[in-house]
Amino acid sequence: MRRICRNQTNSRYGVPFKGGYQVQAPWQVALSLAATVGVFFGVIANGYLAERFGHKRVLLVSYVLIAAFITITFLAPSVEVLFVGEVLCGLPWGVFSTMAPAYVCCTLLLVANTGVRGVPCCASRVCWLGVETNLDT
DSSP states (O other), rough: HHHHHHHHHHHOOOOTTTTEEEEOOHHHHHHHHHHHHHHHHHHHHHHHHHHOOOOOHHHHHHHHHHHHHHHHHTTEEEEEEEEHHHHHHHHHHHHHHHHHHHHHHHHHHHSSOGGSSHHHHHHHHHHHHHHHHHOOO
C-alpha cells in the first residue's frame, strides 16, 4: 500500500527521473517540515486566542478549519498548494496539541474529585506525546 501511495504522489507532484517520477529534494524537505511550521505558529496563537475567545470557541473553530485545510491538501493540484495546505493544517494541530490537555485539566478541576484529577490529565498528555513523537512509525 505504501508503494502505491508513493508512486501516486511522485507521479502527481514529481518530475521525470530515471524512468519514473521523483519529487524534488527541496520540496521533500519543505513538505516534511510544513506541518511543523504550522504547529509552531498554532501553539503560539493558541494562548492569545484562548484567553480572548475561550477554550470552546477556539476548539470548535479549529475543528472547522482542519476540515477545510485537509480538503486543500487532499485536492492539491500542485506541490505548492500541497505545501500551503500542510502549513495551514499545522495551525489547528498546534491548537489541539496545547488546548486539549489544558482543557481536560480545567474541566476536571470543576467536576472531578481531588484524588482522580491527575490520572486523566497525565493520560491525555501521554496520548499527545505519542502523536508528537511519531511512535507509530
